[in-house]
Amino acid sequence: MIYLKSEAEIELMKISAEVLGKAHGEVAKIIAPGITTKELDKVADEFIQDHKGHPSFKGYMVGESKFPAALCISLNDVVVHGLPSNRVLKEGDIVSIDCGVYLNGYHSDSAYTYAIGEISPEVAELLKITKESLYLGIEQARTGNRVGNISIAVQNLSKAKK
Secondary structure, rough: OOOOOHHHHHHHHHHHHHHHHHHHHHHHHHHHOEEEEEHHHHHHHHEEEEOOOEEEOOOOOOEEEOOOOOOOOOOOOOOOOOOOOOOEEOOOOOOOOOEEEEEEEEEEEEEEEEEOOOHHHHHHHHHHHHHHHHHHHHHHHHOOHHHHHHHHHHHHHHHHHO
16 A cells, blocks of 8 residues: 655655765764774764664664664675674775664665775776666656666666676
């Protein structure tokens, strides 16, 4: 069943998403060689809570245990949902930061991949293509289209760049 949101509900969702975007911004300010992924998590966690939100992932039940962090942090070849740790970021790493905010009864969620210092040309090209595919997918997210339209746009670019 599809539930249409009222203007007031959409505004509450927007506020949650604004806190999320700003939390990413706070992490982006400090992400650099020499910082640990646990330090990144602490910054995001405190920022979200200081803005009356709750980190969506923190406390989420995963099997028999609760997810312990505000961020899912995936370094280099880790695909998704990595745990923050005392691992130190170094020059040439790429790190994906997945963050969620629960505020005013709504979750917002987004991920962004950061290059740490200088990265290889191959990795730079991968990040460029994935960003292009994101925008092609967003172009297809419109009234009258289906999720498959988004998928096809992303797939076509990926195949063309092989």
